[in-house]
Amino acid sequence: MDTATPQDTDRIAYRDAVEDDVPVLVPLVESAYRGDSSRGGWTTEADILQGQRTDEEGVRAVITTPGSRLMVVERGDEIVACCQLELRGEAAYFGMFAVRPELQGAGLGRRIIEEAERRVRETWGVDEMHMTVISVREELISWYERRGYRRTGRMTPFPYGDERFGVPQRDDLQFELLVKPLV
Template sequence: MDTAATQQTGRITYRDAVLDDVPALVPLVESAYRGDSSRVGWTTEADILQGRRTDAEGVAAVITAPGSRLMAVELDGTLVACCQLEHRDEAAYFGMFAVSPELQGAGLGRQIITEAERRVRELWGVREMHMTVISVREELIAWYERRGYRRTGRMTPFPYGDERFGVPQRDDLEFELLVKELT
């Protein structure tokens, strides 16, 4: 069956990830961003970063940190996506967003980000969602802009030399803060 058809007709559920999910979450995140498997989807970072995107300790830290949640997304009971939601004062931070590469491009990401925004308004009463995106990821930034996020021009350096974030394949990487007002 066509994955886009499955995605649109299957039952999508959202829940907070637990530590028992870590062994499934790590390969999900890796598959969405790194290596040849990520090239099936459109969110790959394989040409700008090699090495790992995350590890079990990093995912567990997001799950257990105070004021943080990792939202697990299941399609007909199978884990297919996730995103980090973190309460930061008057805003929420959105990160570690991963959708299984074979399900990308048919609207699931759009549904997830809408649910994430709804949840942070309900949970924490925040009025803004923040995220950081590697500034050279123009197609990804454009996708977020179509969802109402705006570029701020506020940059933070990429952590060159810290392989926990990957092995850069270029020397011009930095993170740009994107912000959306939540109504």
Template sequence: MDIAPARESGRLTFRDAVDADVPALVQLIESAYRGDSSRAGWTTEADILEGQRTDPEGVRQVVEAPGSRLLLVERDGALVACCQLEHRGDAAYFGMFAVRPALQGAGLGKVVIAEAERSVREGWGVTEMHMTVISVREELVAWYERRGYRRTGKLSPFPYGDERFGIPQRDGLVFELLVKDLVASER
């Protein structure tokens, strides 16, 4: 599907990622969340987590898993964003969301999340979108709330000691479940 968002030049193309996309996807996700490159955007986790955000094996698992899609977003053939969509009964899980840091803050993320919601609502018939966010990321949680997501207060522990998810730079990190009613938002 092609979409031309306001304030953006060029056409956006959405497609499911394939195995050959894995290296570029890892680079995009890492650049959006970790290290100095992530500081060009506003979604950086560099102050709370060091190390990797993901790896080729983790991305490949998402690409290949049944009931899962890694939605890849290109502008004029260049990778600019991605997100994971996983079918979980009446809900879809939204994760691994990354927008190229230099493009953050210009509305691209809003277009991507809207397309992801439309896609799972129409393709899987789900009624809710779920995601987990590190609860101390107040600015990010507020961004999702402006998109119609609500905090549930349901917390799950951060996987301290599992460096596949990063090396925490502080204590007390937890994930909070955010949920959006996709049926109400369609009206």
């Protein structure tokens, strides 16, 4: 696997996505989770889900919905990562996190989540970040636990039959809520 070095990810900038970014963001998210390209990183869902992870309509909705933003990470003039930040009552929601597979494993993801946490504290004054992760993704959940997130045991069903979220390859998928205090 060809992975980036920390020096490769040092010169990054953050900004909010705009609608013109949608054609770049959809393939970025897809490449991090689905298909053969996702196997170049460690966040692949290719063995448990096939089909799409998102589409232009879904990404556009994150960008344009009030109280929601898609934070873009650029290295030079290239988008290399993104994450969804959404105000949900007293907490922020973190989702649609994607880092180009060949850049995974060099600390960029950790830097992005730290920046996301800082921004939601500053912008919305929230003291908690929430996310949902497919419960069978033990390696990914462990990564988030090392960053201070805790499993809640609160599960929601996977939307079986709705191919906008992918085509499940197993029948035991559900989402678990992970929570981190930001204070």
